[in-house]
Amino acid sequence: MDPSALARFEEMVLPHLDAAYTLARHFVRNDHDAEDVVQDAWLLTIVRHTCYSWLRRQKANARAIEFDETLHGEIRAGEDPEAEMLRGALEEALNQALDELPVEFREVVINLFV
Secondary structure, eight states: OOHHHHHHHHHHHGGGHHHHHHHHHHHHOOHHHHHHHHHHTHHHHHHHHHHHHHHHHHTOOTTOOOOOHHHHSOOOOOSOHHHHHHHHHHHHHHHHHHHHSOHHHHHHHHHHHO
């Protein structure tokens, strides 16, 4: 593999590993199994990024866009302690509600936030 291609791949993929682990953890409900799932997903990640690269070169589909961390990344509450406390309570309530959903419904909700 070309070293520059590997560097580009790592630059694009590594920042998203936490989100991938979180998604997997919500599905399988086990830390070790979630790690295994994320490792297995590398192949799909490679295929996804290769497809985006191909589409950019071919310009076959102007509607396909890559994930842009600056546009689609996590929204931070900032330095406000009250906002942070509320965010933590909301996250806890959301995680509890997600745990009670069947996996097929949990996927729909998680994909909205990942």
